Amino acid sequence: METIIEFKNCTKSFGKNTVLNDISFKIKKDTGIVSVLGKSGSGKTTLLRLLAGLEIPEKGEIFINGKTVCKNGKNIIPPHKRNIGFIFQDLALFPHFTVFENIAFGLKLKKQSDYKNTVNEILKKFEIYSLKNNYPNQLSGGQQQLVALARSLVPEPEILLTDEPTANLDVKLKKKIEELLNDIVKQNNIIILSVTHDHKDAIKQSSEILMLNKGKIAFFGTSDEIIHTKNISVTEFLEI
Amino acid sequence: MKTPKTKYFLWLIVAIFAVTILLPLLMLIFEALFTETNFAFDNFLTIFQGEVLKSIANSLIISLSTGLLSVIIGTGLAFILTKIKLPLKNILRLILLLPLFLPPYITSVAWTDFWLFAGFPKSFIYGIPSVIFILTTVYIPLSAFIISGSLENVSASIEEAGEMMSSYKTVFFKIILPLIRPALFSSFILIFILSVSEFAVPSYLSVNVFTTEIFTQFTAFYNYSSAIAHALVLTLICFIIIFPGKHYLLQTPFVSFGKKSHKIKYYSAEKPFIYFLVYLTYIILFVFLPVMMLIIQSTEGSNFALMQSIKQLLPAFSDTFLLTISSAVFITILGLIFALLRNKILDYILLFTFAVPAVVTGIALIKFYNTPALNFIYGTSAVIIFAFISRFIFISEKIIATGLEQIPPSYLEAASVMGASPFYSFKKILLPLTSEALFTAFFTAIIFSIGELSAVIMVYPPGISLLSVRIFTLSANAPQNMVSAMCLTALLFTLIIIFIMLIIKNTVFKKQWKQS
Numbered sequence: 001m002e003t004i005i006e007f008k009n010c011t012k013s014f015g016k017n018t019v020l021n022d023i024s025f026k027i028k029k030d031t032g033i034v035s036v037l038g039k040s041g042s043g044k045t046t047l048l049r050l051l052a053g054l055e056i057p058e059k060g061e062i063f064i065n066g067k068t069v070c071k072n073g074k075n076i077i078p079p080h081k082r083n084i085g086f087i088f089q090d091l092a093l094f095p096h097f098t099v100f101e102n103i104a105f106g107l108k109l110k111k112q113s114d115y116k117n118t119v120n121e122i123l124k125k126f127e128i129y130s131l132k133n134n135y136p137n138q139l140s141g142g143q144q145q146l147v148a149l150a151r152s153l154v155p156e157p158e159i160l161l162t163d164e165p166t167a168n169l170d171v172k173l174k175k176k177i178e179e180l181l182n183d184i185v186k187q188n189n190i191i192i193l194s195v196t197h198d199h200k201d202a203i204k205q206s207s208e209i210l211m212l213n214k215g216k217i218a219f220f221g222t223s224d225e226i227i228h229t230k231n232i233s234v235t236e237f238l239e240i
Numbered sequence: 241m242k243t244p245k246t247k248y249f250l251w252l253i254v255a256i257f258a259v260t261i262l263l264p265l266l267m268l269i270f271e272a273l274f275t276e277t278n279f280a281f282d283n284f285l286t287i288f289q290g291e292v293l294k295s296i297a298n299s300l301i302i303s304l305s306t307g308l309l310s311v312i313i314g315t316g317l318a319f320i321l322t323k324i325k326l327p328l329k330n331i332l333r334l335i336l337l338l339p340l341f342l343p344p345y346i347t348s349v350a351w352t353d354f355w356l357f358a359g360f361p362k363s364f365i366y367g368i369p370s371v372i373f374i375l376t377t378v379y380i381p382l383s384a385f386i387i388s389g390s391l392e393n394v395s396a397s398i399e400e401a402g403e404m405m406s407s408y409k410t411v412f413f414k415i416i417l418p419l420i421r422p423a424l425f426s427s428f429i430l431i432f433i434l435s436v437s438e439f440a441v442p443s444y445l446s447v448n449v450f451t452t453e454i455f456t457q458f459t460a461f462y463n464y465s466s467a468i469a470h471a472l473v474l475t476l477i478c479f480i481i482i483f484p485g486k487h488y489l490l491q492t493p494f495v496s497f498g499k500k501s502h503k504i505k506y507y508s509a510e511k512p513f514i515y516f517l518v519y520l521t522y523i524i525l526f527v528f529l530p531v532m533m534l535i536i537q538s539t540e541g542s543n544f545a546l547m548q549s550i551k552q553l554l555p556a557f558s559d560t561f562l563l564t565i566s567s568a569v570f571i572t573i574l575g576l577i578f579a580l581l582r583n584k585i586l587d588y589i590l591l592f593t594f595a596v597p598a599v600v601t602g603i604a605l606i607k608f609y610n611t612p613a614l615n616f617i618y619g620t621s622a623v624i625i626f627a628f629i630s631r632f633i634f635i636s637e638k639i640i641a642t643g644l645e646q647i648p649p650s651y652l653e654a655a656s657v658m659g660a661s662p663f664y665s666f667k668k669i670l671l672p673l674t675s676e677a678l679f680t681a682f683f684t685a686i687i688f689s690i691g692e693l694s695a696v697i698m699v700y701p702p703g704i705s706l707l708s709v710r711i712f713t714l715s716a717n718a719p720q721n722m723v724s725a726m727c728l729t730a731l732l733f734t735l736i737i738i739f740i741m742l743i744i745k746n747t748v749f750k751k752q753w754k755q756s
Contacts (some may be wrong), residue, residue, distance in 0.1 A: 052657055054653050084657060086657045092654040093650060094655075095673070096673060098362075105660075106659060109658060110659060207364050
């Protein structure tokens with residue numbers, strides 16, 4: 001099967017702090033959900049930001065669909081041309097735009113003529129159509145999460161990056177978001193790279209798990225494999 | 241926003257600022273130190289004569305006392321305003337700020353009216369204590385405003401954690417005060433700089449300060465080199481006093497925007513009406529009383545002083561309006577550019593332009609632009625705009641930078657991932673989200689520019705009539721009721737502008753997204 005994402009010897013530092021150190025891995029198309037696990041400061045968010053093009057590794061290369069997107073400390077393909085959706089940890093909903101305007105933002109930039117229909121469709125699908133004229137500060141946490149998800153999916157990305165998408169949500173909403181993500185993977189055939197702290201959910205939800213420890217890959221494999229691994233740093237983290 | 245092309249463009253604007261505003265100040269310092277190729281030592285000898293030394297001492301006594309008193313009283317008012325639930329709080333806050341919106345010379349005329357009316361001895365009225373008193377009433381709102389913003393940033397949980405372990409007195413002195421220390425220091429320094437530059441109030445009350453000494457050397461004795469040497473000494477004094485607290489001044493936000501992510505601890509006073517009365521008394525005494533005196537004095541006699549004053553000041557209204565608005569536009573745009581490029585060197589450059597006393601700024605602009613080659617600037621209102629920019633760009637940049645800092649980087653990153661160009665992100669995300677800060681910077685620049693006298697009195701070209709300069713020059717030979725009437729007119733003019741600005745703020749800038 002074809003590779004969609006490839007990291008090749010990537011290193012990223014902030015000042016003297018090396019956050020990711022010479023990491024390499026490949027993710028194949030049709031993998032579905034890949035969870036990125038690790039302790040705080042292990043480099044999970046940085047990994048997503050490198051893939052999105054918001055940070056540039058000083059060493060190594062990143063490939064998307066076989067194309068080099070960055071190499072030798074330079075971004076070759078800018079973030080918006082990588083066909084990636086990103087749900088930020090703070091959701092980054094524009095506070096001065098309504099729900100509709102937030103979701104339409106990316107489509108308008110692509111000069112899509114029937115963007116209104118597309119936005120209305122996704123609003124209905126996510127059951128937030130009645131909120132289309134509300135501003136983010138008039139929404140609950142769960143509703144904001146749904147808007148952020150809709151906004152990142154509406155340009156039909158091949159890869160969706162989510163940074164702790166269900167943190168701070170109650171169990172019911174968390175389940176709803178997870179179901180939505182699963183549906184999206186099945187229907188749209190996209191890859192979701194999801195940073196999470198919750199390893200139990202990660203094991204339940206994901207096809208593959210990538211675990212980082214001190215800037216290195218501690219584990220990369222399927223959910224079944226991680227349960228049976230004897231790698232001490234992994235078992236300690238998973239409390240197996 | 242900062243692609244290489246835009247970065248070059250922004251730096252080009254900074255370069256123009258450096259040549260037009262910074263260079264004159266640097267040239268003045270160079271000229272003060274060196275005449276032709278020799279160190280101009282003679283110019284400095286005159287400074288150490290009795291009268292001049294006394295004026296330096298007066299300047300220092302006035303500005304240090306004003307700074308200290310304003311911070312002490314301002315802290316008390318800020319505490320009541322921020323930490324105790326009072327009725328009509330927002331209205332009280334707005335009224336408290338009123339003296340700051342008025343040019344200081346108006347306040348000095350108002351208080352002089354009151355003291356003369358109440359039969360105070362002239363030895364008090366025309367002396368250092370009255371100058372300190374007036375400047376303190378002018379600048380208390382500034383310190384209260386900055387300190388109140390800082391108190392709002394102290395999270396309730398921090399105070400409550402402290403209260404679990406010790407008495408409130410300990411919490412106040414050991415936790416709250418250290419946390420708001422940057423605001424206390426920066427308020428003090430800010431007020432010191434504004435007071436040491438003050439020219440009209442001491443001049444009106446016949447107190448000889450260093451700024452009046454420089455002004456006299458320059459305009460009465462035409463002794464340019466002595467005036468420049470004096471200017472350098474005053475600048476040095478300011479730098480020496482500012483230097484220890486420069487970090488506080490650079491780091492403290494002057495304004496607090498947006499909703500707080502934390503709770504603010506309120507104290508339920510046993511008798512909240514006492515605090516309300518304290519506030520009300522302050523407002524009646526220090527805001528309404530002087531204004532009432534202006535009204536009483538200006539209606540004295542039967543010569544319709546108010547109508548006459550409007551007639552006298554009529555030419556100044558349009559010039560003042562146009563020049564302060566256009567200066568405020570430049571100041572806001574430049575403030576935004578500096579805030580976008582923010583780095584330490586630029587911070588220090590702006591602090592330098594602000595720390596240079598206003599009279600010195602005026603002399604620097606005259607010396608630089610009053611040459612045949614640059615007379616096309618000197619003879620026009622451009623030089624006034626330069627003076628305003630030099631004086632107030634620091635404050636505007638700080639306000640805008642505070643607004644920019646409150647935009648999470650993820651907003652721009654999200655826009656970038658979705659395909660927004662840097663310019664599109666700037667237009668659609670950054671500008672709308674900083675609109676409140678930009679408006680505040682614009683508003684502040686207008687208000688400060690209307691009251692500015694010390695720099696513009698040196699540089700205003702023939703044919704241009706500014707309200708502050710016109711009242712100051714006319715008041716030298718006008719009867720007291722006429723002076724009061726002119727001040728009342730200027731006050732009404734300022735209030736109309738404030739009123740228009742508030743309407744704009746509440747209509748154009750009314751944002752549903754800001755209301756929860």
